[in-house]
Amino acid sequence: MTKIFIDGREVEADPKQPLVHALHKEGEDVPTYCYHPGLSPVGSCRICQVEVKQGDMPARVVVACRTPVSEGMQVFANSPKAHEVRRECLEFLLKNHPLDCPICDKAGECDLQDFSFNEGQSFSRTVEPRRKLDKRKSLGDVILLDEERCILCSRCVRFMEEVPKTPQLTVSGLAARSTISTFMDRPLTGNYQGNLADVCPVGALTLKSFRFQARVWNLKPTASTCGECSRGCSVIHEVLRSDELKRTRPRENQQVNGWWMCDTGRFAIDKHELEGRLTGAHLHGNHGLKATKTEEALELASNMLALHGPPVIVASPWLTQEEGTLLVELAQSLGTKAHFFSPAANGLADDLLHTGDPAPNRRGLTELGLEPIESEALLESLMEAKSALLVGERIIDLIGEDQLQTLPAALRLIICDLKSVSAPALNACFGIHSCVERRGTWINVDGQRGRISMCRPAPAGTLELENLLRSLTSGTRAPASA
Amino acid sequence: MSQHETYLLDRCDLENSHTLEVYSEHSAKNRAADCQSGYPTLERILRTKQDVKAVVEEIKDSGLRGRGGAGFPSGLKMSFMPDPSKDPRPRFLAVNADESEPGTCKDRVLLREDPHGLLEGILIACYAMSAGTAYIYVRGEYRLEYQRVKDALAEARAAGLVGKNILGSGFDCEVWMHQGAGAYICGEETGLMESLEGKRGHPRPKPPFPAGSGLWGNPTTVNNVETLFNLPFILDRGATWYRGMGTDKSPGNILVGISGHVAKPGVYEVPLGIPARTIIEDIAGGVWKNRKMLAWFPGGSSTGLLPANTIDTAMDHDSIKAAGSMLGTGAMIVLDETTSIVHISRVLARFYDHESCGQCSQCREGTQWLHQILSRMDDGRGRLEDIELLSSLASGMAPGKTICALADAAAIPTHALIKNFRTALEAAASQVDGAKAAAVPSTVTEPAKSVEASA
Numbered sequence: 001m002t003k004i005f006i007d008g009r010e011v012e013a014d015p016k017q018p019l020v021h022a023l024h025k026e027g028e029d030v031p032t033y034c035y036h037p038g039l040s041p042v043g044s045c046r047i048c049q050v051e052v053k054q055g056d057m058p059a060r061v062v063v064a065c066r067t068p069v070s071e072g073m074q075v076f077a078n079s080p081k082a083h084e085v086r087r088e089c090l091e092f093l094l095k096n097h098p099l100d101c102p103i104c105d106k107a108g109e110c111d112l113q114d115f116s117f118n119e120g121q122s123f124s125r126t127v128e129p130r131r132k133l134d135k136r137k138s139l140g141d142v143i144l145l146d147e148e149r150c151i152l153c154s155r156c157v158r159f160m161e162e163v164p165k166t167p168q169l170t171v172s173g174l175a176a177r178s179t180i181s182t183f184m185d186r187p188l189t190g191n192y193q194g195n196l197a198d199v200c201p202v203g204a205l206t207l208k209s210f211r212f213q214a215r216v217w218n219l220k221p222t223a224s225t226c227g228e229c230s231r232g233c234s235v236i237h238e239v240l241r242s243d244e245l246k247r248t249r250p251r252e253n254q255q256v257n258g259w260w261m262c263d264t265g266r267f268a269i270d271k272h273e274l275e276g277r278l279t280g281a282h283l284h285g286n287h288g289l290k291a292t293k294t295e296e297a298l299e300l301a302s303n304m305l306a307l308h309g310p311p312v313i314v315a316s317p318w319l320t321q322e323e324g325t326l327l328v329e330l331a332q333s334l335g336t337k338a339h340f341f342s343p344a345a346n347g348l349a350d351d352l353l354h355t356g357d358p359a360p361n362r363r364g365l366t367e368l369g370l371e372p373i374e375s376e377a378l379l380e381s382l383m384e385a386k387s388a389l390l391v392g393e394r395i396i397d398l399i400g401e402d403q404l405q406t407l408p409a410a411l412r413l414i415i416c417d418l419k420s421v422s423a424p425a426l427n428a429c430f431g432i433h434s435c436v437e438r439r440g441t442w443i444n445v446d447g448q449r450g451r452i453s454m455c456r457p458a459p460a461g462t463l464e465l466e467n468l469l470r471s472l473t474s475g476t477r478a479p480a481s482a
Numbered sequence: 483m484s485q486h487e488t489y490l491l492d493r494c495d496l497e498n499s500h501t502l503e504v505y506s507e508h509s510a511k512n513r514a515a516d517c518q519s520g521y522p523t524l525e526r527i528l529r530t531k532q533d534v535k536a537v538v539e540e541i542k543d544s545g546l547r548g549r550g551g552a553g554f555p556s557g558l559k560m561s562f563m564p565d566p567s568k569d570p571r572p573r574f575l576a577v578n579a580d581e582s583e584p585g586t587c588k589d590r591v592l593l594r595e596d597p598h599g600l601l602e603g604i605l606i607a608c609y610a611m612s613a614g615t616a617y618i619y620v621r622g623e624y625r626l627e628y629q630r631v632k633d634a635l636a637e638a639r640a641a642g643l644v645g646k647n648i649l650g651s652g653f654d655c656e657v658w659m660h661q662g663a664g665a666y667i668c669g670e671e672t673g674l675m676e677s678l679e680g681k682r683g684h685p686r687p688k689p690p691f692p693a694g695s696g697l698w699g700n701p702t703t704v705n706n707v708e709t710l711f712n713l714p715f716i717l718d719r720g721a722t723w724y725r726g727m728g729t730d731k732s733p734g735n736i737l738v739g740i741s742g743h744v745a746k747p748g749v750y751e752v753p754l755g756i757p758a759r760t761i762i763e764d765i766a767g768g769v770w771k772n773r774k775m776l777a778w779f780p781g782g783s784s785t786g787l788l789p790a791n792t793i794d795t796a797m798d799h800d801s802i803k804a805a806g807s808m809l810g811t812g813a814m815i816v817l818d819e820t821t822s823i824v825h826i827s828r829v830l831a832r833f834y835d836h837e838s839c840g841q842c843s844q845c846r847e848g849t850q851w852l853h854q855i856l857s858r859m860d861d862g863r864g865r866l867e868d869i870e871l872l873s874s875l876a877s878g879m880a881p882g883k884t885i886c887a888l889a890d891a892a893a894i895p896t897h898a899l900i901k902n903f904r905t906a907l908e909a910a911a912s913q914v915d916g917a918k919a920a921a922v923p924s925t926v927t928e929p930a931k932s933v934e935a936s937a
Contacts, residue, residue, distance in 0.1 A: 043687045044841040066687050088878035092847040125871060128854040176850040178840035
């Protein structure tokens with residue numbers, strides 16, 4: 001570590017990182033636009049200027065993102081000169097900015113807006129007409145570009161080059177006529193386009209799906225983990241008006257995903273819609289499924305599993321460690337083994353984040369002793385079994401509704417999922433909480449633990465799987481003594 | 483006409499001066515009796531196996547300063563290249579023939595009339611720096627010049643002066659040509675390297691400097707055409723001879739491309755330190771049409787505009803700097819009394835607005851802003867407060883606040899403009915066309931009022 005002085009304070013700085021890194025680590029609010037910790041520094045926006053003094057040399061103004069730290073360096077991040085040069089730079093950046101914050105989706109989380117409040121002046125000295133450019137330029141299915149808002153920091157260009165390594169964006173044109181574009185205006189491709197809206201420090205690149213959906217200060221953010229593959233990227237789910245899941249964005253985690261996430265995970269919010277959710281417990285009667293008291297259904301279910309055993313017990317790979325542990329206990333009390341459904345690779349694997357394995361807690365469940373079982377083997381054993389318990393969100397979709405319908409009516413089938421299925425074998429089903437409505441732990445492909453959190457309240461009447469499993473365990477023990 | 487020793491342009495008037503035959507006949511004074519090749523100075527260096535360090539020392543001793551505008555000592559620049567015995571990376575020389583500064587036209591003459599002089603200079607520089615490859619980056623608009631250098635290169639290659647094992651000495655040097663596409667910024671050394679690598683000509687932040695990490699991350703030196711052109715003469719006739727011309731701190735002769743309102747515009751060779759008056763009045767025939775002189779640029783559009791009463795200033799780096807401008811490329815532009823200072827400033831501001839690469843915020847937006855303000859003033863829609871705004875914007879852009887010197891080139895002359903021609907600017911700002919001016923709102927400058935302003 002290198003010893004430097006920030007405004008007279010002695011601090012330790014990482015010599016491999018530029019000065020701005022140390023400034024941010026020490027809580028200095030030095031603005032950055034072109035600098036992003038996950039991208040190569042270019043030092044072009046010039047907003048992170050600070051004064052630096054080394055040895056007997058007079059203090060000079062440098063850009064903190066391109067300045068290496070050196071032993072004994074004196075940094076003046078808040079000197080009048082430093083504030084002055086940043087204010088000057090900001091004035092140039094705002095010269096052609098449309099200042100349409102009231103209708104901009106980035107407002108509230110915009111670096112330009114924030115730093116204007118901190119460093120800028122509240123009036124404009126320009127009377128010249130502002131740049132008129134395309135305000136709605138489509139860059140493909142995911143991203144929309146507002147050329148007028150763009151401050152040409154080139155973070156997006158470098159992101160595409162350096163992170164997914166699919167260079168598709170460039171700055172074209174010279175001087176104030178520069179714009180961000182793709183070759184021949186071709187649409188962007190790839191599974192990482194959504195990150196462009198995150199890296200953009202202003203409202204130039206926005207997600208088409210999030211345009212005019214919410215003001216960001218009305219969103220309630222919750223730190224959680226993505227469940228779309230076994231990478232388990234750290235994410236933030238954002239909810240509007242208590243239960244509308246509006247946006248998922250990556251959360252920095254150097255052990256797992258850095259600053260990024262894939263579009264598959266980002267746009268999985270569609271999979272968490274509330275419509276059609278199964279609530280409460282249902283038993284199969286003469287006229288199809290019938291809502292039943294939970295206790296009653298649980299008692300029946302545990303009796304079925306205990307008397308017509310040993311049952312086939314299969315978990316969804318979305319089960320948390322906590323739920324998995326309880327399921328193992330249940331299986332032991334029934335004298336059988338618990339399995340988890342092992343879905344086939346979905347072909348989305350890449351070199352960056354997506355593992356191609358749709359099972360978010362494969363490693364964790366394996367560590368708990370659950371055995372993976374694949375579709376074919378599972379159906380075979382279900383054909384022969386007398387009873388079966390299928391547990392966890394998406395288990396119906398994983399096995400397939402069609403396949404479940406073919407199971408013999410003699411099988412006593414109990415399902416805990418977000419929805420139900422009409423199958424002759426079905427005896428009872430329970431509506432449970434989804435992975436954005438409960439807490440727990442997943443273990444990713446590399447053994448990193450990821451917490452999932454309650455981002456929105458579970459729909460009224462849905463049941464907590466942990467409680468269900470505990471009740472089933474105690475229920476199956478009860479008949480033996482009865 | 484002032485009498486002084488010349489050497490740079492001596493061959494240019496000869497018939498077929500661009501051919502190897504004419505060049506080899508008229509090049510070196512101190513040639514070996516049995517000199518066989520077309521490049522006698524190079525041949526002597528290679529034959530005598532002159533020490534690489536001695537070549538660099540000779541150039542250092544000569545005091546040659548770069549002719550591309552900044553005036554950096556050339557020998558010192560060469561010595562920045564890492565020691566080849568410790569650094570095995572390939573080494574490059576990039577020749578900056580992207581002459582695009584408004585007013586500058588001196589390299590064009592050398593490229594067109596004496597390309598072999600440049601090639602010999604390139605080979606000597608490559609030898610001195612142990613560089614195996616040189617790239618000549620020729621301005622896109624220089625079609626004939628490109629062809630002349632290309633033909634000369636073919637001649638030299640055929641004569642065994644370029645390529646592997648030059649003149650049997652074991653020294654390898656390849657020279658390649660590259661044609662620019664017309665961007666001013668590609669004349670900036672790091673922009674030039676980016677362009678050579680096939681990318682957009684966006685200047686790179688320094689450090690790292692080209693000598694440490696230049697073309698494809700390898701040690702590189704970028705030199706101007708005229709700088710390299712001086713090398714065969716220095717190595718042929720010696721540093722002492724070279725120091726006999728020019729001044730102590732700026733030795734040698736320089737090519738002055740004088741343009742604007744003079745009777746005989748053109749490229750002339752003068753010793754550094756000659757009074758500007760001698761060049762304007764004696765060599766270029768004075769201001770045209772019997773008019774009076776109003777102002778002059780000493781070295782291209784990026785150097786501060788000086789008033790007519792400064793023409794007794796000596797044309798060398800330090801004297802011009804003391805007068806409040808820069809020697810630049812020695813491209814003098816003379817303006818007569820009928821010139822509108824505001825209009826000429828507008829024209830030049832337009833150039834920088836057009837040519838900024840657009841990376842740095844201050845330069846991209848600032849060059850446009852300066853252009854817009856000067857255009858407004860020129861159109862009779864100026865305001866007195868615009869003068870202070872110009873000054874304040876120029877201070878915000880430079881010096882040294884951006885990656886490269888383009889912002890400096892646009893902004894620093896603005897200070898000179900305000901300092902030397904404030905009266906002209908004020909006159910333009912107050913000669914307001916009433917109807918047009920009404921359309922220009924006054925800037926909100928009082929913070930008390932600005933609370934509701936939408937800035």
